[in-house]
Amino acid sequence: MSEETGLDRIDFAILRLLTKDAWLSNKQIAAEVGLAPSSCHERIKSLRARGVLLGAHAEVNLQVIGFALQAVLFVQLGKLSIEVVDDFVSATAAVPEVRGVFLVSGRTDLIVDVAVRDMQHLKTVISEHFNRHAVVLRVETSVVFNRQQQHGMPLP
Amino acid sequence: MSEETGLDRIDFAILRLLTKDAWLSNKQIAAEVGLAPSSCHERIKSLRARGVLLGAHAEVNLQVIGFALQAVLFVQLGKLSIEVVDDFVSATAAVPEVRGVFLVSGRTDLIVDVAVRDMQHLKTVISEHFNRHAVVLRVETSVVFNRQQQHGMPLP
DNA sequence: TCATATTTTCGAAAACTATTCGATTGACGA
């Protein structure tokens, strides 16, 4: 068991499997990692209880439900307190079209990943949720041509 | 049933529940959407078969496994063919530390979201996978201070 | 409008899986 994390080789194997496919059965995982189903079940329960496994989310094909356009917004904010900025980040994340928000260092403050139906919809989202907001100084928009997301573990 | 998507109100309810928590049982979902378990099961099977539901991924606490630092890389590429660029996007997505890659329009070509252990690790990743690569003209790095991800449906 | 075809839903049975629990094993420090 690694002293760093409190997780051993088998825990990592379980995490790797579940990040690849959260719908694997406990029985299948147990077989893959070489444990009895009851032991594997105990480990997964423990990983959840310790806050290592945070949950699982199904992935839907956004094209199919009519969200054909993706964009990235580079948002510049005014000089604000940390509290105001963090609140704006949370408010932004709560917008249904927003898939992700990053508060970053550098020339831009916020990077916002949005999924929309079309250009008209994109215009509406930017106008309603960013340009209208007093804390926002400037929004630069980039269209996403290609995108790849990695859901697995960041270990080779 | 919506003619646009081939999905009705109940399908959307199922998708909303599963994107929030992919570990909900079929029985629970059936109860929430007001169907018999067998009918609900049939719908979920169909959503998978039609490519609407693409899969599910467990979410792990990256801090706990030692990935304490997140960064966004803004990568500028040379004038290249679409094929070469798409290949580079795929190669980038395959790097374990890379969580997501966006090929975008505008002043930067690639936005890369990475999770690393520390600054030393970040330096290594940028050096090994970007600066070393001939197609990369320039990499600008931003540290991620705060991040929120939305896994649910982009509908109110 | 009515009859027919098709799809969807349902409940019950069967098959399978998760979950619990006491006993056993194995690791570790005294």
Added chain:
DNA sequence: TCGTCAATCGAATAGTTTTCGAAAATATGA
């Protein structure tokens, strides 16, 4: 070496998923 503790196991139970034929609802066409 011994005792303690945590992890593992197998078997029993409880619960869920999956299948399937029949019924209901919905769509189709004359």
